[in-house]
Amino acid sequence: MKHICIITLLTLIANPALACMDDHAHPNSAGVAINSVRLVSAMDTTRPTAMFFTLKNTNDTDRVLTAVTTPACGRTELHDHIKDGDVLRMRQVPNVTLKPSETVSFAPLSLHVMCFEPKLPMTVGSNVPVTLTFTNADDTETQMIKLSAGIVSIKDAAGSPAKSSSPIPAGHDHHH
Numbered sequence: 001m002k003h004i005c006i007i008t009l010l011t012l013i014a015n016p017a018l019a020c021m022d023d024h025a026h027p028n029s030a031g032v033a034i035n036s037v038r039l040v041s042a043m044d045t046t047r048p049t050a051m052f053f054t055l056k057n058t059n060d061t062d063r064v065l066t067a068v069t070t071p072a073c074g075r076t077e078l079h080d081h082i083k084d085g086d087v088l089r090m091r092q093v094p095n096v097t098l099k100p101s102e103t104v105s106f107a108p109l110s111l112h113v114m115c116f117e118p119k120l121p122m123t124v125g126s127n128v129p130v131t132l133t134f135t136n137a138d139d140t141e142t143q144m145i146k147l148s149a150g151i152v153s154i155k156d157a158a159g160s161p162a163k164s165s166s167p168i169p170a171g172h173d174h175h176h
């Protein structure tokens with residue numbers, strides 16, 4: 001028994017990278033690392049708002065994001081921006097494909113989740129549940145990943161991956 005333990009320990013020492021990859025290569029059942037999930041606080045229920053995040057496909061095959069839903073929004077759509085002459089216009093896309101090892105950022109003026117009929121109140125610094133649905137390329141496997149989105153103000157919408165896992169600080173009121 002002692003002998004086996006020593007061998008195991010030596011194996012770990014010899015392959016620290018392997019041990020590390022085992023811990024982190026599959027952050028959820030979809031094999032897609034999801035970071036910086038944030039929903040821009042809505043001011044009223046009639047004006048849509050947007051959700052952003054960063055996705056990294058850790059699989060060696062394609063993964064396809066097909067839907068993002070949250071009870072904070074009456075209805076959601078996946079949107080992209082396309083250049084129409086000099087103007088950037090939004091358009092709905094049916095899904096977003098992540099190539100193996102590809103990182104895709106949903107961000108202002110780029111891909112985003114459009115949140116129609118936002119539910120109020122949306123307090124900056126609070127969290128709402130969100131579900132991301134992924135499939136494989138031939139749509140034979142579906143994974144629904146549940147996590148939470150932080151509510152951010154419009155000025156913090158661009159976000160940064162470094163801030164992702166820490167709580168979003170509330171803005172300071174100015175004082176006289």
Ligand SMILES: [Cu+2]
Nearest residue numbers: 079090112114
């Ligand atoms: Cu949009």
